[in-house]
Amino acid sequence: MGLLSAEWLKVRSVRSTWYILGVAAACVLFAAVWAWYVGHLWDTAPAGQKVRQAAPGEHLAKTVVPFAMAVFGVLAVTSEYATGLIRTTLTTRPRRLRVLLAKVVVVAAGATVTGLVAMFGAFFVARRIMGDRPIEGYRSSASVEVPALVAASASVLVLALIGLGLGAAFRSTAAALAVVVGMVFVLPTVVRFMPTPWDDRLSSVLLPALPEAWASQPADAGVLSPQAAVAAMVAYVVVAVGLGAVALQRRDV
Amino acid sequence: MISQVLSSEWLKVRSVRSTYYIGGVVATGVLLAIAVAAQAASLWDELLPESRRGDYNMTLVQALTVPVVQLCLALFGVLAITSEYAKGTIRGSFTAVPRRGAVLGGKAVVVAVVAALAGLVSVPAAFYAGGAIFAGLPVIPESTPPASEQIQLLLALSLSGALFALVGLGLGTVLRSTTGAVLVIVAQWYVLPMVAQWLPDPWNHRVASVLLSNLAPQIAGEELIGFGLSGVLTPVTAAMVAVGYIALVLGAAAIAVRRRDA
Numbered sequence: 001m002g003l004l005s006a007e008w009l010k011v012r013s014v015r016s017t018w019y020i021l022g023v024a025a026a027c028v029l030f031a032a033v034w035a036w037y038v039g040h041l042w043d044t045a046p047a048g049q050k051v052r053q054a055a056p057g058e059h060l061a062k063t064v065v066p067f068a069m070a071v072f073g074v075l076a077v078t079s080e081y082a083t084g085l086i087r088t089t090l091t092t093r094p095r096r097l098r099v100l101l102a103k104v105v106v107v108a109a110g111a112t113v114t115g116l117v118a119m120f121g122a123f124f125v126a127r128r129i130m131g132d133r134p135i136e137g138y139r140s141s142a143s144v145e146v147p148a149l150v151a152a153s154a155s156v157l158v159l160a161l162i163g164l165g166l167g168a169a170f171r172s173t174a175a176a177l178a179v180v181v182g183m184v185f186v187l188p189t190v191v192r193f194m195p196t197p198w199d200d201r202l203s204s205v206l207l208p209a210l211p212e213a214w215a216s217q218p219a220d221a222g223v224l225s226p227q228a229a230v231a232a233m234v235a236y237v238v239v240a241v242g243l244g245a246v247a248l249q250r251r252d253v
Numbered sequence: 254m255i256s257q258v259l260s261s262e263w264l265k266v267r268s269v270r271s272t273y274y275i276g277g278v279v280a281t282g283v284l285l286a287i288a289v290a291a292q293a294a295s296l297w298d299e300l301l302p303e304s305r306r307g308d309y310n311m312t313l314v315q316a317l318t319v320p321v322v323q324l325c326l327a328l329f330g331v332l333a334i335t336s337e338y339a340k341g342t343i344r345g346s347f348t349a350v351p352r353r354g355a356v357l358g359g360k361a362v363v364v365a366v367v368a369a370l371a372g373l374v375s376v377p378a379a380f381y382a383g384g385a386i387f388a389g390l391p392v393i394p395e396s397t398p399p400a401s402e403q404i405q406l407l408l409a410l411s412l413s414g415a416l417f418a419l420v421g422l423g424l425g426t427v428l429r430s431t432t433g434a435v436l437v438i439v440a441q442w443y444v445l446p447m448v449a450q451w452l453p454d455p456w457n458h459r460v461a462s463v464l465l466s467n468l469a470p471q472i473a474g475e476e477l478i479g480f481g482l483s484g485v486l487t488p489v490t491a492a493m494v495a496v497g498y499i500a501l502v503l504g505a506a507a508i509a510v511r512r513r514d515a
Contacts, residue, residue, distance in 0.1 A: 016432060023436075034451075041453060055451040064444055071432055082339050174271060174332055174431050178278070181324065181435070185443050190317060193289045195296065 003093060003102040007076075011106055016075050023068045024061070024118045031057030031122035035129040035138075042133050053136030057126020058119055062152045062211070065118045066159040069111045070180045073163025076107050077244070078173040086253050096248050100168060104241060107164050108157060115156025119149045151211035154233065159184070159207070161237045168244025183207055205232050258350055258359035262333075266363055271332050275325045279371055282321030283379045286314050290383035311380065311406055315470075315478075318379040319410050323466065324442065326368040326414035330421030331434040333364050338429045344515050353510040357426060361503060364418050372414030377407055406473040413469035416495055420465065423502030427509050441465050450479065462486045468495045 011017050038054040045051065080086040093099050123145060130138045159180070166176040184207055191202040203209055204224050213229035224232060266272055290313060334357075337343040350356050380403075417438070424434040441464065449460040461467055462477055462485040470476070471491035476483045486494065 016430075019433075051453070059451075060444070060448065063447065064440075067439070068436075071436065075432060172271075174328060174336075174435070175274070177432065177435050178328060181439060185439065186321060186324070189320065190285060193285075193313065193317060195292055 003098055004105060006089075007099075007102045007106040010080075011076060011110060014075070014079060016079070017072065017110075020068050020072045021114065024065050024114050027061035027064050027118055028121040028125060030060050031126040032129055034060075035126035038135065039130055039133055042135060051135055054138070056123075056137045057130075058122040058149065058152070061118045061122040065115060066152075066156045066207075067180070067184055069114060069156045070159040070163035070184070071177065072110065073107050073160040073165075074167040074173060074176040074180065076103050076164055077167035078171060078176060081171045081253075082173065090253055097245055100241075100245055100248055103164060104161065107160050111157045111160035112153070115153035118156070119152045123149055148212070148215040151215040151229075154214070155207070155211040158210075158233045158237055162207075162240040165237070165240030165242070165244035169240070169247045171247070207236065254350075254355070255359075258355050259362060261346075261349075262356075262359040262363040265337075266333060266367060269332070269336060271336070272329065275329050275332075276371070279322055279325050279375050282318045282325070283375050283382075285321070286317045286379040287382045287386070289313060289317065290386045294386050311403055311410070313383060314376060314379045315410065318376060319413065319469075320442075320466075322372055322375050322414045323417045324438070326371060327417040327421035327438045327442075328435065329368060329371075330364050330418035330423075331425040331431055331438070333360050333422055334425040335429065335431040335434060339431065347510075347515045353515075354507050357503070357507055357510050361419060361422060364422050365415050368415040368418035369412055372411040376411040376414075380407055406470060406475055409469040409473040413466075416468070416499065417465065419499045420502050423499070423506040426506035427502070446479070458482050458485050462491075463494050465498060468492075468498075 034055070035057045038051060042051050077086075080089060089099060090096055123142075127138060127142065162183075163176065163180055166179050167173070170176045170179070188203060188206050188208055191206065192199055194202055204213065209223070210229045210233050213224040214226050214233075216223060216226070334343075337346060346356055347353055421434060421438060424437050425431070428434050428437070446461060446464055446466065449457055449464065451457070452460060458477055458480045461480065462471065467478055468491050470478060471486045472488050472495065474483075474488050477485050
């Protein structure tokens with residue numbers, strides 16, 4: 001318990017945590033402003049020229065919040081290395097894996113709550129503001145969208161733990177962030193250039209494809225089945241945190 | 254004094270490992286494009302005659318190599334200053350050279366030169382190596398603009414890495430945090446272009462046209478990526494926007510280093 005409350009105190013007391021939560025809150029605010037703006041366009045446009053479809057309010061949150069929480073996970077470890085406090089931590093708590101485990105629990109809890117609040121918050125705020133204007137992207141019933149929102153929230157958790165693992169493995173904010181950016185933003189473009197069928201195969205197991213694969217009912221070609229998508233998410237976390245655990249255990253600090 | 258500031262900044266850049274890791278990732282971006290070109294060329298014989306249009310143009314390099322180069326060099330620019338703040342050596346730097354603007358200027362020169370050279374080597378290397386792989390194939394000519402017509406685009410894309418690096422340096426100085434600067438770069442490079450696509454016409458292409466990653470093609474007189482529109486910004490305007498980014502961010506950085514404690 002002492003370890004958990006120590007890690008919780010660390011997370012609470014650094015400014016970066018609040019900036020990152022600010023980013024998540026900004027995504028919800030954006031959903032509200034966006035829905036208001038699209039609704040305004042719909043109301044003011046003359047009949048016949050009305051907006052027929054618009055990006056759903058939660059779309060930005062689905063892209064930004066997982067990445068922001070990956071940064072949160074990275075910083076949960078690397079900020080201690082950057083300031084040298086990791087030496088104090090591991091001197092007072094020589095069982096290093098327990099320290100890592102405590103970080104995993106705290107980061108996972110923070111990411112889960114943030115992910116759920118941001119995804120469902122953005123969705124319901126945007127739907128509420130849009131009301132019953134018949135705009136594509138806002139017309140599906142909420143119960144259809146819930147699995148997608150849950151999957152998106154889970155991807156927030158997954159990215160946060162991957163960030164934590166990579167942070168422990170690299171001990172450097174810049175290196176861990178570079179790898180996360182590569183996995184989330186660069187690789188999806190790169191694998192599109194691979195020869196068929198490897199383009200579909202590889203892009204289906206990359207992180208950005210997994211939440212949708214999990215939430216989609218029938219398995220399309222080039223999309224993992226829901227079970228396989230969940231397994232892939234778990235595998236990413238196990239590999240990243242495993243690498244972090246090995247590095248933490250083996251190396252000097 | 255100027256030469257001493259420059260040589261000390263050059264020494265710093267040379268002596269941190271991250272510079273070489275970033276160089277390695279840039280090289281990977283080049284090899285990726287070459288590997289994809291080689292793979293496509295190896296499939297040539299299996300293609301139906303009508304699909305044998307060897308359009309080895311800038312598209313592949315622009316999609317694979319250029320984003321990697323831009324992001325890597327932005328990170329290079331960020332780390333040129335934030336690593337000093339993280340380690341506390343910035344205090345030593347400012348004690349040795351109390352004219353802080355000169356330290357920032359020295360960093361800007363070194364970062365710009367290194368990034369420009371890295372871009373001028375990596376982007377043309379990917380383009381010409383890929384072109385050489387396709388050179389022996391019977392390409393249907395009309396689909397491939399000759400390399401000489403793309404020289405402006407090639408140059409603009411090569412130098413876009415220096416633009417990213419200088420913006421990274423300025424952001425790193427203002428924010429004094431690797432994470433903060435990387436977040437802003439990623440937002441500008443990935444999130445804003447996505448949001449810009451959602452805006453109603455004409456705001457979608459107006460906003461997209463001034464985004465950092467869209468400037469280089471427009472400076473070369475190409476269409477705005479993702480919209481197929483030409484002439485949203487003239488080459489001169491696009492170049493002025495690019496200079497404006499650098500002036501704005503480095504200007505803010507110059508004010509920040511003078512006013513704040515180190």
